[in-house]
Amino acid sequence: MSASTPRTPIFALRRLGEFWRILGPDRPLYAAAIGVQALAAACQYVVPLVPQAVIDGVFSPEGTRMGAMSVRILAALGGAEAVRGALWVPALAIAVAAVLSGALNLLRGRMIAVAAQRSVRRLRERVHAKLVRLPVPFFDTNESGDLLQRCTSDVDTVQNILANQVAEMGRATLLLVIAVPLMFAIDWRMAIASTALAIPVVAFAGLYFRTVSDRFRTKDEAEGRLTAKAQENISGIRVVRAFGRQEFEREEFRVRNAEHRDADIRLFDGLSQFWALSDITCLGQLLLVLVVGLMLVSGGTLGAGEFFFFLFATNMYIWPIRHLGRMLADLGKAVVALERLQAILAPAPEDAADDVRAAADGPHEPLPAGGIRFEGVRFAYPGGRTVLDGIDLQVGPGETVAIMGPSGCGKSTLAALLLRFREPDAGRITVGGADIRSFARGRLRARIASVLQPPFLYSRTIRENVAIVQPEMALAVVAEAAESAAVHDSVQRFTKTWDTVVGERGITLSGGQRQRLAIARALVREADILVLDDSLSAVDGETERRILDAMRARRGKVPTVVIAHRLSTLAEADRIVVLEAGRVADHGTHAELIARDGLYKRLWAIQAELEDEERSALAGEPAP
Numbered sequence: 001m002s003a004s005t006p007r008t009p010i011f012a013l014r015r016l017g018e019f020w021r022i023l024g025p026d027r028p029l030y031a032a033a034i035g036v037q038a039l040a041a042a043c044q045y046v047v048p049l050v051p052q053a054v055i056d057g058v059f060s061p062e063g064t065r066m067g068a069m070s071v072r073i074l075a076a077l078g079g080a081e082a083v084r085g086a087l088w089v090p091a092l093a094i095a096v097a098a099v100l101s102g103a104l105n106l107l108r109g110r111m112i113a114v115a116a117q118r119s120v121r122r123l124r125e126r127v128h129a130k131l132v133r134l135p136v137p138f139f140d141t142n143e144s145g146d147l148l149q150r151c152t153s154d155v156d157t158v159q160n161i162l163a164n165q166v167a168e169m170g171r172a173t174l175l176l177v178i179a180v181p182l183m184f185a186i187d188w189r190m191a192i193a194s195t196a197l198a199i200p201v202v203a204f205a206g207l208y209f210r211t212v213s214d215r216f217r218t219k220d221e222a223e224g225r226l227t228a229k230a231q232e233n234i235s236g237i238r239v240v241r242a243f244g245r246q247e248f249e250r251e252e253f254r255v256r257n258a259e260h261r262d263a264d265i266r267l268f269d270g271l272s273q274f275w276a277l278s279d280i281t282c283l284g285q286l287l288l289v290l291v292v293g294l295m296l297v298s299g300g301t302l303g304a305g306e307f308f309f310f311l312f313a314t315n316m317y318i319w320p321i322r323h324l325g326r327m328l329a330d331l332g333k334a335v336v337a338l339e340r341l342q343a344i345l346a347p348a349p350e351d352a353a354d355d356v357r358a359a360a361d362g363p364h365e366p367l368p369a370g371g372i373r374f375e376g377v378r379f380a381y382p383g384g385r386t387v388l389d390g391i392d393l394q395v396g397p398g399e400t401v402a403i404m405g406p407s408g409c410g411k412s413t414l415a416a417l418l419l420r421f422r423e424p425d426a427g428r429i430t431v432g433g434a435d436i437r438s439f440a441r442g443r444l445r446a447r448i449a450s451v452l453q454p455p456f457l458y459s460r461t462i463r464e465n466v467a468i469v470q471p472e473m474a475l476a477v478v479a480e481a482a483e484s485a486a487v488h489d490s491v492q493r494f495t496k497t498w499d500t501v502v503g504e505r506g507i508t509l510s511g512g513q514r515q516r517l518a519i520a521r522a523l524v525r526e527a528d529i530l531v532l533d534d535s536l537s538a539v540d541g542e543t544e545r546r547i548l549d550a551m552r553a554r555r556g557k558v559p560t561v562v563i564a565h566r567l568s569t570l571a572e573a574d575r576i577v578v579l580e581a582g583r584v585a586d587h588g589t590h591a592e593l594i595a596r597d598g599l600y601k602r603l604w605a606i607q608a609e610l611e612d613e614e615r616s617a618l619a620g621e622p623a624p
Helices: 013-044 046-059 068-076 080-085 088-131 136-140 144-186 188-195 198-235 237-242 246-298 304-345 352-361 411-418 441-446 462-466 475-484 488-492 511-523 541-554 590-594 599-619
Strands: 372-380 386-395 400-404 426-431 448-451 529-533 560-563 575-580 583-588
Touching: 013 046, 013 088, 013 144, 013 304, 046 068, 046 080, 046 088, 046 304, 068 144, 080 088, 088 144, 088 304, 144 188, 144 198, 144 304, 188 198, 188 246, 188 304, 198 246, 198 304, 246 304, 372 411, 386 411, 386 583, 400 411, 411 529, 411 560, 441 448, 448 511, 462 475, 462 511, 475 488, 475 511, 475 541, 511 529, 511 541, 575 590, 575 599, 583 590, 583 599, 590 599
Parallel strands: 400 560, 400 575, 448 529, 529 560
Antiparallel strands: 372 386, 372 426, 575 583
8 A cells, every 4th residue: 555645735835836846947948938828819819909990990880989999900000091991901910910829829839848848758757766766665655556657647647737737827817917908998897897707717716726636636546546456466467367366356456446436526526517617607707798798889888899809808718717727627636646746756765875975985896805794683664573683693704604484584684684775773784894884875785696585587688687787798707697597508498598588577487597597697796795585495406406506616705695495505505594583593504403403403304304205205105
């Protein structure tokens, strides 16, 4: 389940200001686009102003009231007599204004599209760069499907508001702002009648924005949970089939889909209410202009051309203002999306404090020699029991230490602490006598070759997977590592050998092949420490011996930590450490541990008995 996103007021200015910050270096281009939009809006009002002057000054009877605005426009066109003899002049003026307005709108759209696309590209890269630097515990509380939805759908929502809705909001606002002074300059009575319901429309849009924003958030979060469930089912389809959980998973998906449906219905209910009420308000505004205008025209205090202008101009700005509610609703959705993205962008990256150290010593600087030491290490997962309770453990230079114990005793946690995926609650870990917290994480991990569970492979070629840290690595080096990991022969049996593309997470390979390729990937690294976390569990006994023989050939080079359940793997180590209940219960060589009572001896006896039964069954003899 995803960690809940902290909720802030939807009208919080710092949230709205983040859209401006997202634009970054493209702000001047965006601002210029707004200026172009203002010019386009001004040109649009030339279209009704010219017919107004022609109607009142040319086609109306002598003595008809003619406003000052009409007089100035007719004078600019050459006078009433000139226009009466050449009506193509005002027609040309209208055509030029319309074409210019269209051209400016086209330019504005291009400028905003470029600015928005550049900005959103930077946002995507910023979110991805932050994701790969966030600490491991962050991913424990956030579903991968929900994070994927934030990086795709939520980013697209922000793109939509920058590329489309903000521009339309600017257009609607400019049309109203330009219309108001023009209307008052022509006739203050009609200006009041033409804008009387504009303010209620805007106010209603703002109220609707506040009301519907939470519905957008609920719908977005429901979509995130639905995406997470779909992603989980797809990636785990083999487990679903193997355990016959199709019906259970279908029911789980149905429940989340129903939640998403209900959130969508509630959202569209709000949209429907807004459209219905805003339609009534806008039609009422046009009716008010029509009634008041006809009364003034019939009384001789308003020209027919002026009435035409008010009717045309009101119709021109009222519908974009009506759409302002939907635009504000989309803005609310974008604010919610940005809020969810901030849940990724806000946390400090795990290596924030390492940048100075990384710049000082570089990621490829070797770690100091002298082995590994765990000193009084304690660790508990958030909200859980203590996993490690005062661990004291040393791995000497060139020594291979195997760690075993029952599930949940903290074996893999030791590897996670050594790699600084997590930090101990108490105690410290040293390499060559230096606390690992004094090293930049990038440098520490670059010098530790690790094979973790489950082994992860990229959907690339086998060669690229093995040489992932150094793509230009020579094929001979890759092949040597594959030979040590006992996977070379398997690769040669593929039609394309090293150029064989494995499926997502290496799904086209067997479990043992994935493990061995992961081991080969670790062996090609020029590392100071080797960590193998249950990395031989999926290989057969003969292959295991081949890998262990190759590992023995490397013995004496680097300190090696082997975490395993199979006792044949443990027996090859220089020293074995037995963990139980988060503490070191015993340690020693294989011979020393089976010579005294303890967990290791009991497990060795059980495994030996099972192996005897297996050999007897194969030979057709009764089990001893």
